[in-house]
Amino acid sequence: MASVALYEVSPRDGLQNEAAVLPTAVKAELIGRLVAAGVQDIEVTSFVRPRWIPQLSDAVELVRMLPKAEGVRYWGLIPNQVGLERAVEGGIRHVATFLSASETHNKKNVNRTVRESLASVEEVIAVARDEQMAIRGYISTVFGCPYEGDVPVENTLRIVDRLMTAGVDVIALGDTTGMANPRQVREVLARVIAAGVPVERIAVHMHDTRGTALANALAAYEVGVRQFDGSVGGMGGCPYAPGASGNAASEDMVNTFEAMGISTGIDLDRLAAAGVYAEEQLGHELPGRYHLYWKGARSRAAAARSA
Amino acid sequence: MASVALYEVSPRDGLQNEAAVLPTAVKAELIGRLVAAGVQDIEVTSFVRPRWIPQLSDAVELVRMLPKAEGVRYWGLIPNQVGLERAVEGGIRHVATFLSASETHNKKNVNRTVRESLASVEEVIAVARDEQMAIRGYISTVFGCPYEGDVPVENTLRIVDRLMTAGVDVIALGDTTGMANPRQVREVLARVIAAGVPVERIAVHMHDTRGTALANALAAYEVGVRQFDGSVGGMGGCPYAPGASGNAASEDMVNTFEAMGISTGIDLDRLAAAGVYAEEQLGHELPGRYHLYWKGARSRAAAARSA
Numbered sequence: 150m151a152s153v154a155l156y157e158v159s160p161r162d163g164l165q166n167e168a169a170v171l172p173t174a175v176k177a178e179l180i181g182r183l184v185a186a187g188v189q190d191i192e193v194t195s196f197v198r199p200r201w202i203p204q205l206s207d208a209v210e211l212v213r214m215l216p217k218a219e220g221v222r223y224w225g226l227i228p229n230q231v232g233l234e235r236a237v238e239g240g241i242r243h244v245a246t247f248l249s250a251s252e253t254h255n256k257k258n259v260n261r262t263v264r265e266s267l268a269s270v271e272e273v274i275a276v277a278r279d280e281q282m283a284i285r286g287y288i289s290t291v292f293g294c295p296y297e298g299d300v301p302v303e304n305t306l307r308i309v310d311r312l313m314t315a316g317v318d319v320i321a322l323g324d325t326t327g328m329a330n331p332r333q334v335r336e337v338l339a340r341v342i343a344a345g346v347p348v349e350r351i352a353v354h355m356h357d358t359r360g361t362a363l364a365n366a367l368a369a370y371e372v373g374v375r376q377f378d379g380s381v382g383g384m385g386g387c388p389y390a391p392g393a394s395g396n397a398a399s400e401d402m403v404n405t406f407e408a409m410g411i412s413t414g415i416d417l418d419r420l421a422a423a424g425v426y427a428e429e430q431l432g433h434e435l436p437g438r439y440h441l442y443w444k445g446a447r448s449r450a451a452a453a454r455s456a
Numbered sequence: 457m458a459s460v461a462l463y464e465v466s467p468r469d470g471l472q473n474e475a476a477v478l479p480t481a482v483k484a485e486l487i488g489r490l491v492a493a494g495v496q497d498i499e500v501t502s503f504v505r506p507r508w509i510p511q512l513s514d515a516v517e518l519v520r521m522l523p524k525a526e527g528v529r530y531w532g533l534i535p536n537q538v539g540l541e542r543a544v545e546g547g548i549r550h551v552a553t554f555l556s557a558s559e560t561h562n563k564k565n566v567n568r569t570v571r572e573s574l575a576s577v578e579e580v581i582a583v584a585r586d587e588q589m590a591i592r593g594y595i596s597t598v599f600g601c602p603y604e605g606d607v608p609v610e611n612t613l614r615i616v617d618r619l620m621t622a623g624v625d626v627i628a629l630g631d632t633t634g635m636a637n638p639r640q641v642r643e644v645l646a647r648v649i650a651a652g653v654p655v656e657r658i659a660v661h662m663h664d665t666r667g668t669a670l671a672n673a674l675a676a677y678e679v680g681v682r683q684f685d686g687s688v689g690g691m692g693g694c695p696y697a698p699g700a701s702g703n704a705a706s707e708d709m710v711n712t713f714e715a716m717g718i719s720t721g722i723d724l725d726r727l728a729a730a731g732v733y734a735e736e737q738l739g740h741e742l743p744g745r746y747h748l749y750w751k752g753a754r755s756r757a758a759a760a761r762s763a
Contacts, residue, residue, distance in 0.1 A: 327749075330715035331674055360708040360745025364671040367638055401667040408637035438667025438745075442634075 152412040153370065154190060155399055156321075156352060156378045157183050159427060160211075161192040161226055162396055163384035164204050167431055173207045175430050177214040182426055183381070184218045186419035188399075192224040192245060196232035212239040224285065228259070233273050237280060244277050245321070246270045246312075247287035250304040251294035254325070258289070263304075267311055274315040286317035287354065291337060292365075293328030302340050309341055320351050321378065324365060327358025327395075331368035338372045352376035355397040357383055357436075362397035363405060370411075377402055381424035382435030398437030400424060418443075459719040460677065461497060462706055463628075463659060463685045464490050466734060467518075468499040468533055469703055470691035471511050474738055480514045482737050484521040489733055490688070491525045493726035495706075499531040499552060503539035519546040531592065535566070540580050544587060551584050552628070553577045554594035557611040558601035561632070565596070570611075574618055581622040593624035594661065598644060599672075600635030609647050616648055627658050628685065631672060634665025634702075638675035645679045659683035662704040664690055664743075669704035670712060677718075684709055688731035689742030705744030707731060725750075 160180055164171060171179075176193075183191055193215065199206035208225065215223055225241040227233045236244055248266035249255035255263050270286070277284050290297075291305050309320055322341070324334075334353070342348050353369040355362040355378070366377050379399030400421050403413045421443040428435045467487055471478060478486075483500075490498055500522065506513035515532065522530055532548040534540045543551055555573035556562035562570045577593070584591050597604075598612050616627055629648070631641075641660070649655050660676040662669040662685070673684050686706030707728050710720045728750040735742045 330712055332716040357745065359711055359749050360670060360705065361712055363667060364674050364712065367671050367674075398667065404666055405637055405668055405671065409639040438664065442666050 150410070150412050152414065153375045153377060153406055155188055155403060155413055155415060156190040156192065156224075156376055157188045157380065157399060158192045158354070158378050158396060159183070159380040159382075159384045159399070161195050161205065161224075162378075163380040163427070165195065165202055166385040167204060169431050170204050171430055173211050173214060176207075176211050177216070179423060179427055179430070180223075181216045182419070182423035184216060184221050186423055187413075187415040188420070189220055189414065190222050190224065190243075192226060195226035195228070196235045196239075196241075197226075197228045198231075209235060209239040212241055222283065224283075227273055227277075229269055230272060230276065233276055241282075243283040243285070244273075245285040245287055246273050246277075246317070247289060248308065249289040249294075249325075250308060251290040251297050251300050253296035254290045254294045257296070263308070267308065271311065271315045274312070274317060278316050283319075284317045285319040285321055285352070286312040286315075287321045287323055288312075289323045289325045291322045291329075292324040292333055293326070295326045295328075302337050305337065306340060306344050309344060309346060313346060318350065319376065320346055321354050321376075322351065323354040324356050324362075325354075327356035327361060329355065329365045330361060331364050334365045334368040335372050338369060338374065342372070348373035349375065352378060354378035357395045357397055357401075363401050366397060366402055367405070370406075379403075381420060381437070382428055382440040383437035384424075384427055384431070384435050395436050398424075398440060400437055400439035400443065404439045457717070457719050459721065460682045460684060460713055462495055462710060462720055462722060463497040463499065463531075463683055464495045464687065464706060465499045465661070465685050465703060466490070466687040466689070466691045466706070468502050468512065468531075469685075470687040470734070472502065472509055473692040474511060476738050477511050478737055480518050480521060483514075483518055484523070486730060486734055486737070487530075488523045489726070489730035491523060491528050493730055494720075494722040495727070496527055496721065497529050497531065497550075499533060502533035502535070503542045503546075503548075504533075504535045505538075516542060516546040519548055529590065534580055534584075536576055537579060537583065540583055548589075550590040550592070551580075552592040552594055553580050553584075553624070554596060555615065556596040556601075556632075557615060558597040558604050558607050560603040561597045561601045564603070570615070574615065578618065578622045581619070581624060585623045590626075591624045592626040592628055592659070593619040593622075594628045594630055595619075596630045596632045598629045598636075599631040599640055600633070602633045602635075609644050612644065613647060613651050616651060616653060620653060625657065626683065627653055628661050628683075629658065630661040631663050631669075634663035634668060636662065636672045637668060638671050641672045641675040642679050645676060645681065649679070655680035656682065659685060661685035664702045664704055664708075670708050673704060673709055674712070677713075686710075688727060688744070689735055689747040690744035691731075691734055691738070691742050702743050705731075705747060707744055707746035707750065711746045
C-alpha cells in the first residue's frame with residue numbers, strides 16, 4: 150500500500166502567524182494531541198531570538214515539556230548559529246534551516262542577500278552534522294514571490310545543490326504565498342529530481358492562499374513526493390486577512406490521501422479534533438475546508454443524538 | 457492552446473440553496489456580469505413548480521429579462537414535462553434534466569425511484585429533442601451518496617446508457633455532497649468513456665464540501681474532460697452550515713486553469729467582481745477560496761492607494 154508522511158507545522162509556522170500568544174502548556178497539549186493522532190514529524194518551534202517572535206519565545210521551555218513518544222521526531226526551526234546552540238541545549242535533534250529562492254523575499258524576511266543566507270545556512274548545517282542531527286532545508290518562494298513574481302527554477306536549483314552538498318537530509322520546497330499551480334509543481338519537481346535529488350528526500354510545503362494547496366500537493370505526489378507539510382485547520386495566516394496566506398490544511402490532505410487509498414498513518418478524527426482544540430485556544434475560526442466540514446458534521450450528529 | 461469551458465450554475469444551483477430570495481432584476485444583473493466576464497454557459501434558473509423553490513419562482517420573468525449576447529447559452533433546469541412546457545414558453549433553448557445514481561438520494565430529492573425518474577427524464581428528453589433544444593443530463597451522487605455511502609459505478613453506467621440513447625448532448629456527472637477523490641474521479645470517468653461516451657460530451661459538477669473540488673476537477677481534466685460546472689464565490693450551500701455543501705468555486709478553477717496555461721476565455725477579475733456582487737446582494741460572506749483572496753488583495757490595494 151502506498152503511503153505518505155505528514156510533517157505538521159502548526160506549532161511553529163501556524164502559531165508564528167497568529168496574533169495570540171498561547172501558553173507553553175497549551176502548545177505542549179496541542180503537540181500531544183497531534184502525536185496521539187499519529188503524526189510522526191512535528192515542527193514544534195523556532196529558535197529565533199525570543200523578542201523577534203513573541204509567539205515562539207518559549208522554545209526551550211516548550212521542548213522540555215514535550216511528551217516522549219516512540220518514533221516521533223520534533224523539529225526546531227533554526228535561523229542561525231546562535232539558534233542552533235539554543236536548540237542543542239534544549240535537546241532538539243531535528244533541525245530545519247531556511248532561505249528564500251527570491252532575493253527580495255529573502256531580504257525582507259531575514260535582511261540578508263541569498264548569498265549571505267546560503268553561507269550562514271551552510272555553517273548551521275556543518276555544525277548540525279557534527280552533532281549528528283537530522284537536517285531539513287527549506288527553500289521559500291520556489292513557485293513565485295509576492296515581490297518579484299516568477300522565480301526562475303535556476304535559483305532553486307542553485308540553492309538545492311548547495312544544500313545537498315552541505316548535507317541536508319530533506320529539501321522542503323515552499324510555495325510561501327500560495328502562487329503555485331499543479332503544472333508548475335510537476336515541472337519544478339522534475340527539474341529538482343533531474344538535478345540529482347532523490348525524490349524520497351523532497352518535501353513540499355504548500356499554502357492555500359488561492360485554494361490550490363491540495364491540488365498542488367497531489368501534483369507533487371504524482372511525481373513521487375511522499376512528504377507533505379501541513380497545519381491543522383489551515384492555521385497560520387487566515388486567508389480572510391490582508392497579507393495572510395494560510396498553510397495547507399493537514400486534514401484536507403489526510404482526508405484526500407486516505408480516500409485515495411494512500412496511507413498516512415493518521416487518525417483523521419483525532420487530527421480534526423486537535424485542530425478544533427487549537428481553534429478554541431486561538432479564539433477565532435480556522436479556515437481549513439475539511440476542518441469546517443468536520444465541525445459541521447459533528448454538530449449535526451450531536452443535534453441528531455439530542456433530538 | 458488547451459482550453460476548457462465553465463458552466464456557471466450560481467443563478468440556479470447557487471441561489472436555490474441560499475436563504476435569501478433575490479429580486480429578479482438582481483439575478484439578471486448578476487447574469488449580465490457573468491456574461492461580461494466571458495462566461496458562455498449559464499444555468500439561469502429551474503422550472504420547478506414556483507412554490508417548491510421560492511428562490512427561483514420567477515423563472516419565466518427572469519428569462520425574459522436576460523441580456524441578449526452572442527454565443528451565450530442560457531440553460532434551464534427541467535424537473536418534468538410541465539417544467540419543460542414552461543421553459544419552452546419562456547423561450548429557453550437549452551435544458552438540463554436530472555436524476556440521481558443513488559436510489560435513496562433520488563427518492564429524497566424527487567420522491568421517485570430511479571426507474572421512475574429515468575422514464576420521466578426520457579419523456580422530457582424526447583420532447584426537448586422534438587423542439588431541437590440542447591440537452592444536458594445531470595446524474596447526481598455519482599461519487600458517493602450521503603445516505604448510502606459508496607455508489608456502484610454500474611448505477612451510473614446504466615443511467616448514462618439510457619440518457620445517451622435518449623439523446624442528451626452532455627452528461628454532467630455530479631459529486632453532489634463533495635465525497636469524490638481524484639483517484640475515483642479518474643476511475644469513474646475511465647469507465648464512462650470506455651462505455652462509449654465521447655469525453656467532449658462529459659461535464660463534471662464538483663462540490664467543495666471537504667475542500668476537494670479543485671483537485672477533483674483537475675483529475676477530470678487529466679482524463680480529457682473540458683467542461684466544468686462552477687459557482688461564483690462557491691455560492692450554494694455554505695460549508696459552515698449544517699448539511700450544506702458548497703459548489704466548486706468558479707474563480708478557483710478559472711485561476712488555476714489559466715495559471716496552468718489552459719484558456720478559459722474568462723476575465724478572472726470580472727468574474728471575481730461578479731462573485732462580490734452576488735455576495736453583497738445575499739448579505740453574507742461566500743466561502744470560495746480565490747474569492748476571499750481576491751477581496752483581500754483588492755482591499756490591500758485600496759489601502760495602499762489611500763496611504
